[in-house]
C-alpha cells in the first residue's frame with residue numbers, strides 16, 4: 198500500500214484530500230505545519246509527499262529542499278498550492294518537486310497525477326537498463342549520477358528526468374509538448390516557458406565548457422540530443 202504524507206495547513210482542505218485518498222486505498226498521514234511535516238517525514242517511509250507551499254514555521258519550498266537532501270529516501274513530491282505563476286512553478290520544481298498542481302484543482306486530476314508519479318517510481322526501480330550514454334556523457338540510473346568527460350555533474354530531480362528523457366530519445370526531435378508530457382506529466386499547454394528554462398539549466402551543466410554540444414535547438418520544432426557530427 199502506498200504511503201502518502203500530506204502537508205496542508207488548512208484543516209478543511211486537508212480533511213477533504215485525506216478522505217478522498219483514503220477511499221482510493223492510500224495510507225495518508227497529515228501534517229499541518231512545516232516543522233511537524235519534517236518530523237513525520239523522518240519517522241516514516243513515504244512513497245509520495247503532497248506539499249502545500251504557504252505553511253506555518255517552514256515553507257513547502259524549504260521542506261522540499263530538506264527532503265531532497267536526504268538522498269536515501271526518495272519520495273515523489275507533488276506541490277499543491279494556490280501559487281500559480283510561472284515563477285512559482287519553476288521555483289517549486291527547481292526546489293526538487295516532481296510535479297506541481299495549482300488550487301483550485303479537480304480531485305480526479307490530483308489522483309491521476311499521483312498515479313503517474315507512483316508509476317514512474319516503480320518503473321525506474323524495476324528498469325533493467327540502467328546506464329544511458331551519448332558521446333562522453335553517461336547517466337547511471339542506479340546511482341542517479343551523471344558524468345561528462347569523467348566529471349560528475351550535479352542535477353536537480355527535474356534536470357535529471359529531462360536528461361534521462363533526452364538520452365532515451367537521442368537523435369529524435371522532441372517538441373516542448375512532448376517534453377511537458379513526459380518529463381512533467383503535464384498534458385496540456387500551460388502557456389509557460391518551463392521547458393525552455395530547464396533545457397537551459399541542463400545545457401549550462403552538461404554542454405557549457407565542453408568541446409561538443411549535445412543538446413541542439415531545432416528552430417520552430419523543439420530540441421534534439423545528438424553528437425555534433
Ligand code: CA
Pocket residue numbers: 205206207249250251252
Ligand atoms: Ca497553506
